[in-house]
Each structure stands twice: as structure tokens, then as C-alpha cells.
Amino acid sequence: MKTGDVQIVVNGETREVPGGLEVSxxxxxxxxxxxxxxxxxxxxxxxxxxxxxTAVEPGDRYEIVQLVGGG
Numbered sequence: 199m200k201t202g203d204v205q206i207v208v209n210g211e212t213r214e215v216p217g218g219l220e221v222s223x224x225x226x227x228x229x230x231x232x233x234x235x236x237x238x239x240x241x242x243x244x245x246x247x248x249x250x251x252t253a254v255e256p257g258d259r260y261e262i263v264q265l266v267g268g269g
Contacts, residue, residue: 204256215254222249225262234265 202217208228215227221244225232237244238261244252 204254206254206257207259209261217254219254220250221252221254224254224260225249228262230262230264236263236265237261238263 200214203214204217205212205214207213215224219227221237221239222232225235232249237249239252240259
């Protein structure tokens with residue numbers, strides 16, 4: 199782990215990400231589109247309006263679900 203990195207869990211997998219990220223930046227870091235996902239943080243749904251305000255903290259647990267359209 200590099201200095202300044204934090205350890206979190208994303209979809210059951212432990213990951214090290216740069217410290218100081220907000221949830222919206224975490225999505226970019228993970229290469230996920232922000233327009234078609236739902237996020238649960240520490241067992242609570244995180245409203246989209248709070249993604250820019252919510253800091254990624256060491257030990258956070260995220261479940262990130264990509265929404266897929268189709269017919």
C-alpha cells in the first residue's frame with residue numbers, strides 16, 4: 199500500500215485506493231460510469247446527491263451495482 203492510500207471493500211473485494219477521494223471520484227478511479235450505478239455504503243443506500251460530499255474512509259464497504267437496460 200502506498201502512503202496516503204486507504205483500504206476499502208468493493209463488492210466483496212478488498213482494494214487500496216488513493217486517500218482523499220469522494221464517492222464520485224471513486225467511481226472514476228474504478229472506471230465505472232456514474233450514470234448507471236447504484237451505491238450502497240456500509241449497508242446503507244447512498245443517494246446520488248451525496249456522492250460529491252461523501253468522503254471514502256478507510257474500512258468502508260461498498261456494493262456498487264451497474265444498471266443494465268435491455269428488452
